[in-house]
Amino acid sequence: MKSNVKKLAFAGIFVALAVVCSAFYIPIGVSKCFPIQHMVNVLAGVFLGPWYACGMAFVTSLIRVLMGTGSLLAFPGSMIGALLCGLIYQKTRKMPLAVLGEVIGTGLLGALAAYPMATLFMAKEAAVFGFVLPFGISSLGGALISFVILLILERTKALSLLEKSLSTTR
Template structure:
């Protein structure tokens, strides 16, 4: 019984943190606007992948993507966000290496997210870009810049011991 309560408590904390990360990404993307780019989404995705893991990180990215779609963005707000924290979070879970979260975010978003956008943009919006590789040059720079900001922040947090404290706090 006590184990079930502990799991519920951890899940609740992670859900709340995922919602806070989603709101942070949404607000940062609204306040600091880059046409056709959302580097702050990737910044927050890296943080969420490390602190929450792949699945809660994905939930955070999905929630932010839905909020961004409701404010006038296309479905790319979702496809450009959800693959990075999954891949980065899985890599971090296996290795505890922050640099692999960076690589996971770039590959997950810059390639998988871009490739997933092609059929969805064609299906939902009727836009035929003629190639599934069309969106990669748009996604890749945003993912690199945002993931680099996330890694820089995590390295500072790691030096001060904040990464371990946050992870312990979320999992106790």
């Protein structure tokens, strides 16, 4: 199996950006909402594909937890959102649907997956749908930021150049 050095480098840059910007968060309920994480998830899903995006989200969450700037709730939300965003973009090549994939993946599916994490591993009392609103707000904000960035890149023709540069098919 041949690794793609460009994709690994981009994933590393996305991880670094998300970790450095993790100082900026919005507290909503028991969760910390990181719109930059969701912005990076969408960008990674579009540029790198679903598996690199999911891996990037995992590494970012792990570093943030180890540094004390994130919680265990970061894992299901960011990883599911990045994966779904990447899968949808891979199948449709439509940016609005990729953004929607991040919001549904993190805001709904990731929020529901966070419930057992909170109750079992963090000893927090939570309602099953208690994370949907904060995760949804956070993912929507970050996804909209990424959508604006992607639109700018598309209008300047940089999006197609980046996608072509990172393509694994030669």
